[in-house]
Amino acid sequence: MILLQTLKNSQITDHEILQLMIPQEKVAHVQSNHPLDHALLVLIKSGYTAIPVLDPEYKVQGQVGKAQILDSILGMERIEMDRLHDYSVSDVMTEKVPRMKQDETFGKALMLSINHPFVCIEDEDRSFIGIMTRRSILALIHRHLEKI
Template structure:
C-alpha cells in the first residue's frame, strides 16, 4: 500500500464529528410554526433550506423557500395572506438525508452529492447538528493541497 493510498484510506474512514456544525448554531423551525415564521428565518439566515424539529428536538424534515412559495402559489398571484394559516408540517419534506455522529467521511461524501446539508443525529435520534457539503468539500480540498 502506498503512502497516498494509505492517506486516502484514512480520510475516507475518518469520522465526521469534527465537521459537524452544532445544533446551537443551526437555524431551524418546529412542526407547528406558521410558514411566515419559517420564511422569516430562512430570509434572515440566508439559507435556502433548514431543518424542522419536533418538541423533543428530533429531526422531522426540512423546509425550503421553494416549498413555502409553492404552497402560496395561486392561479394568478402569490397568496401571501395564507402564510400565517399554513404550518411548516403541512409543506415540509419528510425524506431528508441523515447520518449518525459516528458515520464515516466516505458515507458523508456520498450522501452530500445531492444535498447541501445533512442532518446529524445521535444514537437516540436527537438532533446534534448539520454537516454541510461545503465543509466536506473544504476537507477534500485540503487533502488534495497536501
C-alpha cells in the same frame, strides 16, 4: 474515477464527521407546528435554502426549504403572501432528510450530500446534534486535494 481513488488513498473517507459538524445550538431550525411565515423568516435571516424541522424533543422530523414554501403560496397570477400564515411547516415539509449517526464516517456524509444541502447528525438516541453542510464537505475535500 482518478479523484475518487485519490480521495480513498488519502484516508479522507475515514475523517471524523464531528470535526465538520455545526452544533445544533448554532443551526437554524423550525418545528412542524410553526406557521410558514415564521419558517420563511428563519430561512431568509439565516441565508439557507433549507433547514431542519425538529420536534420539541429535538428529534428530526424533516426539512423545509424556500422553494417548498413559495410553491405553497403561488397563485394563478401572483404570489399570495397573505396565505403564509394559513399554513404550517408540516403542510409543506419533506420527511425525507439525510441522517447519520455521530460515529459514522465522512464517506457516508459525502454520499448523502450529493443530493442535499446538509446532512443531519444524530446521537445514539436519534436526537439532533447538528448538521454537516455540503460546503464543509467540499472544503475538506479541497484541503486534502491541495496537500496531494
